[in-house]
Amino acid sequence: xxxxxxxxxxxxxxxxxxxxxxxxxxxxxxxxxxxxxxxxxxxxxxxxxxxxxxxxxxxxxxxxxxxxxxxxxxxxxxxxxxxxxxxxxxxxxxxxxxxxxxxxxxxxxxxxxxxxxxxxxxxxxxxxxxxxxxxxxxxxxxxxxxxxxxxxxxxxxxxxxxxxxxxxxxxxxxxxxxxxxxxxxxxxxxxxxxxxxxxxxxxxxxxxxxxxxxxxxxxxxxxxxxxxxxxxxxxxxxxxxxxxxxxxxxxxxxxxxxxxxxxxxxxx
Amino acid sequence: xxxxxxxxxxxxxxxxxxxxxxxxxxxxxxxxxxxxxxxxxxxxxxxxxxxxxxxxxxxxxxxxxxxxxxxxxxxxxxxxxxxxxxxxxxxxxxxxxxxxxxxxxxxxxxxxxxxxxxxxxxxxxxxxxxxxxxxxxxxxxxxxxxxxxxxxxxxxxxxxxxxxxxxxxxxxxxxxxxxxxxxxxxxxxxxxxxxxxxxxxxxxxxxxxxxxxxxxxxxxxxxxxxxxxxxxxxxxxxxxxxxxxxxxxxxxxxxxxxxxxxxxxxxxxxxxxxxxxxxxxxxxxxxxxxxxxxxxxxxxxxxxxxxxxxxxxxxxxxxxxxxxxx
Ligand SMILES: Nc1ncnc2c1ncn2[C@@H]1O[C@H](COP(=O)(O)OP(=O)(O)OP(=O)(O)O)[C@@H](O)[C@H]1O
Ligand SMILES: [Mg+2]
Numbered sequence: 363x364x365x366x367x368x369x370x371x372x373x374x375x376x377x378x379x380x381x382x383x384x385x386x387x388x389x390x391x392x393x394x395x396x397x398x399x400x401x402x403x404x405x406x407x408x409x410x411x412x413x414x415x416x417x418x419x420x421x422x423x424x425x426x427x428x429x430x431x432x433x434x435x436x437x438x439x440x441x442x443x444x445x446x447x448x449x450x451x452x453x454x455x456x457x458x459x460x461x462x463x464x465x466x467x468x469x470x471x472x473x474x475x476x477x478x479x480x481x482x483x484x485x486x487x488x489x490x491x492x493x494x495x496x497x498x499x500x501x502x503x504x505x506x507x508x509x510x511x512x513x514x515x516x517x518x519x520x521x522x523x524x525x526x527x528x529x530x531x532x533x534x535x536x537x538x539x540x541x542x543x544x545x546x547x548x549x550x551x552x553x554x555x556x557x558x559x560x561x562x563x564x565x566x567x568x569x570x571x572x573x574x575x576x577x578x579x580x581x582x583x584x585x586x587x588x589x590x591x592x593x594x595x596x597x598x599x600x601x602x603x604x605x606x607x608x609x610x611x612x613x614x615x616x617x618x619x620x621x622x623x624x625x626x627x628x629x630x
Numbered sequence: 631x632x633x634x635x636x637x638x639x640x641x642x643x644x645x646x647x648x649x650x651x652x653x654x655x656x657x658x659x660x661x662x663x664x665x666x667x668x669x670x671x672x673x674x675x676x677x678x679x680x681x682x683x684x685x686x687x688x689x690x691x692x693x694x695x696x697x698x699x700x701x702x703x704x705x706x707x708x709x710x711x712x713x714x715x716x717x718x719x720x721x722x723x724x725x726x727x728x729x730x731x732x733x734x735x736x737x738x739x740x741x742x743x744x745x746x747x748x749x750x751x752x753x754x755x756x757x758x759x760x761x762x763x764x765x766x767x768x769x770x771x772x773x774x775x776x777x778x779x780x781x782x783x784x785x786x787x788x789x790x791x792x793x794x795x796x797x798x799x800x801x802x803x804x805x806x807x808x809x810x811x812x813x814x815x816x817x818x819x820x821x822x823x824x825x826x827x828x829x830x831x832x833x834x835x836x837x838x839x840x841x842x843x844x845x846x847x848x849x850x851x852x853x854x855x856x857x858x859x860x861x862x863x864x865x866x867x868x869x870x871x872x873x874x875x876x877x878x879x880x881x882x883x884x885x886x887x888x889x890x891x892x893x894x895x896x897x898x899x900x901x902x903x904x905x906x907x908x909x910x911x912x913x914x915x916x917x918x919x920x921x922x923x924x925x926x927x928x929x930x931x932x933x934x935x936x937x938x939x940x941x942x943x944x945x946x947x948x949x950x951x952x953x954x955x956x
Binding site: 364365368372375376379380442443444445446447449450451452453454626628629630 | 645686689690691692693709710712713715717718719720721722723724725726727728732736737739740741742744781784
């Protein structure tokens, strides 16, 4: 277990020294900051747009980080042959996969936290000048703690996407892994539509295929509660728990397969 | 002490090659080998012989098609065994973003040497392989030979009982080679078993108690150097000067080879029998004077050439000898 932690820490060190990460985080924070300008344009009516943009930026850049770092985690070790020195150390191969995953989660969690702080900072700044009367008309307070629910589910989704990226990268090239992961990311956001495919198409075989895909593809839309949170509608803890449980199960399956594939692989 | 440090049993590896129609390519063919604890063992062979394949199989970087192997008396893959082993990959490469110091500290940590102990070990080993202030540089800025040194350091960071080096001398300058030779002997004196691959035969001759020679995936010889090479004269090399070309055929069929070294200066390679005196007398009579007469002893290189690449190498030599004729 100790070895897994050490590998994870090394991944974290690798990613904080990666310029790509800084660029992505910087860009995300800029975007959150820029949402302030948009908020100005709509004459301080509401902070909805800032919240919406801020959450979207957090999620989008999180996905970029998860995919671009996630696909390289294992494949870079193989490509650059550093794995030849690492695997003979007293570790099991599965620990390498697990350590890489945990390390990237650590990176992601910190990044999401930074972006969340940036979002709250912008919200605080924007709302501080707004009179009490106006604020009372808003659907939700500016510094709404419910935002954390949306951010939490974004993090859960990122965990799942990281697992997908890692899964592909244990047996495929970085470019293919990125393509597959983004493909699944997009498909995953529409997979809920597949359930109601029979209302659109008659062909029974197409419907069966759609049903099959619905069960196999990750359902990512459920992690998106931005709209509810921004409009001050409640998101129950039960819902959050269910979504997280679904993600945990999916992640466990992906990691299990990734570990199995990786343990049997020849590093020629 | 009776369990061997390393043993392979019919170890075989097929790679599949070909893009469209995959077909197996046998890189290692039923290798059975045993290395006694405490010895320095050389795995020799020309390029593509299967040396790296063998070592990677032992490290479980690749898995055998058939056959098996044991390290320190245990089947491969057990952590308790991995803890007692060191490995230097061929042309090692590490993480760009780490410094040499960080890399070694990281690897020391994987062996359970954490905190201060890990850092002490890291810096002691870097001293040992001659990496000075550069240890604070990121590894992306390291030269090939410096990386090789770091590779050697990481291979012995756990004071292993068995070290496996894949071409330890590769990329090193003469000083580095000398250091590695000294290090291997030092490891041996500490009781560590050393297996290394090389195609530099001089290294094997200087270091190994036993060697194995691979060619085209097959073991073609293995044993102690003194058994393998009859360290006795197997012929004579006679060098004479001052004869003109027309007298050379005097030597006739009694010589194995004639090489012209310079103008009027020839080297004759003679078999052990008959004794060289007769030919010497005839050549002297033709106006030659003797430069040297030396016994030819079999070296590892001869052995190697004889067993591995005999036809190609002799033909190259003949061409060279032919060209130098005026
Ligand atoms: N991944 C691979 N796919 C197909 N063939 C391979 C692969 N790796 C090695 N081989 C083949 O296996 C044979 C043995 O290769 P190996 O790397 O073990 O040689 P070597 O003895 O280490 O040579 P060198 O002295 O050049 O390092 C070679 O013919 C090589 O072409
Ligand atoms: Mg090799």
